[in-house]
Amino acid sequence: MEVNVIRNYYFRQKVIRNMYSKEEKLSLLSEMIEFAKADHKFKDEEYNFILAVASQLGIQKEEIDALKDTEVEKKNLQPESQRILQFHRLVLLMNVDQETSQQEIHKIKEIGLHLGLRLEAIDAVLEKMHDYPNKLIPPQELIAIFTRHYN
Numbered sequence: 001m002e003v004n005v006i007r008n009y010y011f012r013q014k015v016i017r018n019m020y021s022k023e024e025k026l027s028l029l030s031e032m033i034e035f036a037k038a039d040h041k042f043k044d045e046e047y048n049f050i051l052a053v054a055s056q057l058g059i060q061k062e063e064i065d066a067l068k069d070t071e072v073e074k075k076n077l078q079p080e081s082q083r084i085l086q087f088h089r090l091v092l093l094m095n096v097d098q099e100t101s102q103q104e105i106h107k108i109k110e111i112g113l114h115l116g117l118r119l120e121a122i123d124a125v126l127e128k129m130h131d132y133p134n135k136l137i138p139p140q141e142l143i144a145i146f147t148r149h150y151n
Contacts, residue, residue: 020077023073024077029050029054035111046097087117090108091108095134108122109123118149128145
């Protein structure tokens with residue numbers, strides 16, 4: 001899957017850059033890097049996707065390269081919409097190389113639970129993503145799933 005397709009699909013709002021503090025941005029990018037390494041492979045497609053997210057957040061490539069070797073302190077995202085957005089980024093990252101390993105499934109569920117998301121909603125997203133080309137679950141569908149499982 002081409003990174004430009006994901007970038008155009010996912011980052012239409014320039015507001016994202018101002019949603020987070022610098023520490024929060026580094027934290028969520030660090031989490032994405034950690035997740036990309038879940039299957040013990042850090043593929044070019046995953047790295048390029050993370051760079052695209054970093055660019056949208058106003059983080060430089062050099063900072064991403066530094067994060068590859070060191071983790072930063074995890075920041076708890078507030079409100080819940082930001083945690084759901086981060087989970088969506090992870091789903092996109094998981095599918096960027098068109099391969100999904102059991103380690104990635106386990107890790108994404110673990111991260112989702114750590115984000116405070118309900119397991120039923122996480123499972124529904126992971127199942128529903130297969131209904132879409134390149135497993136790119138649209139944001140409105142993601143929101144609908146979380147809305148159903150939180151009401």
